[in-house]
Amino acid sequence: QQQVKQSPQSLIVQKGGISIINCAYENTAFDYFPWYQQFPGKGPALLIAIRPDVSEKKEGRFTISFNKSAKQFSLHIMDSQPGDSATYFCAAGISGGYNKLIFGAGTRLAVHP
Amino acid sequence: DAGVTQSPTHLIKTRGQQVTLRCSPKSGHDTVSWYQQALGQGPQFIFQYYEEEERQRGNFPDRFSGHQFPNYSSELNVNALLLGDSALYLCASSLGGSGWPQHFGDGTRLSIL
Numbered sequence: 030q031q032q033v034k035q036s037p038q039s040l041i042v043q044k045g046g047i048s049i050i051n052c053a054y055e056n057t058a059f060d061y062f063p064w065y066q067q068f069p070g071k072g073p074a075l076l077i078a079i080r081p082d083v084s085e086k087k088e089g090r091f092t093i094s095f096n097k098s099a100k101q102f103s104l105h106i107m108d109s110q111p112g113d114s115a116t117y118f119c120a121a122g123i124s125g126g127y128n129k130l131i132f133g134a135g136t137r138l139a140v141h142p
Numbered sequence: 143d144a145g146v147t148q149s150p151t152h153l154i155k156t157r158g159q160q161v162t163l164r165c166s167p168k169s170g171h172d173t174v175s176w177y178q179q180a181l182g183q184g185p186q187f188i189f190q191y192y193e194e195e196e197r198q199r200g201n202f203p204d205r206f207s208g209h210q211f212p213n214y215s216s217e218l219n220v221n222a223l224l225l226g227d228s229a230l231y232l233c234a235s236s237l238g239g240s241g242w243p244q245h246f247g248d249g250t251r252l253s254i255l
Contacts, residue, residue, distance in 0.1 A: 063243060063244075127190050130177075131187070132186070135183070
């Protein structure tokens with residue numbers, strides 16, 4: 030019940046294309062949904078996050094779409110660039126006296142020039 | 143604005159030994175969470191410290207323990223090291239009030255021989 034399922038495992042996109050990564054969860058207690066970007070040898074860096082009372086959030090080229098009834102959320106990267114090549118993690122957060130993130134397994138994105 | 147800093151960056155230990163990893167939170171943050179990231183997987187929550195007390199723990203054995211100091215920095219201790227403890231150990235800091243977002247350091251890469 031505390032799992033977050035992420036797909037695809039890997040993704041290849043041409044420069045200028047749209048990258049789409051999907052996540053699904055079961056536990057309705059989750060109340061915070063961030064996406065992190067991780068480069069080799071580095072820690073996860075927060076990209077964008079959304080709360081369940083909002084269906085979409087956009088920051089620059091990054092957009093989160095959130096479907097509360099389906100318990101699914103996705104990351105769209107518009108105009109993908111070679112510099113976006115990294116591993117992306119979705120996560121779901123539980124609040125209430127503490128704050129804990131449950132991460133998906135990650136998507137390795139490669140953007141080809 | 144100093145981000146989350148962790149030390150050391152790399153560590154090699156043998157089975158049965160113990161290890162201490164250190165974390166300084168982002169300036170202004172008072173809450174520290176520790177995560178374990180095995181190779182090719184998403185981070186897994188170990189525990190969270192706030193006001194020098196452990197306030198939530200993930201599914202990790204008692205060999206994993208921690209401490210938070212009055213200046214909000216934190217240590218993660220692992221006793222009786224096993225081969226399976228080889229991983230990237232990540233520290234994340236946040237502000238206790240809202241709890242989100244969590245900002246990660248670049249981690250300590252622990253290798254057990």
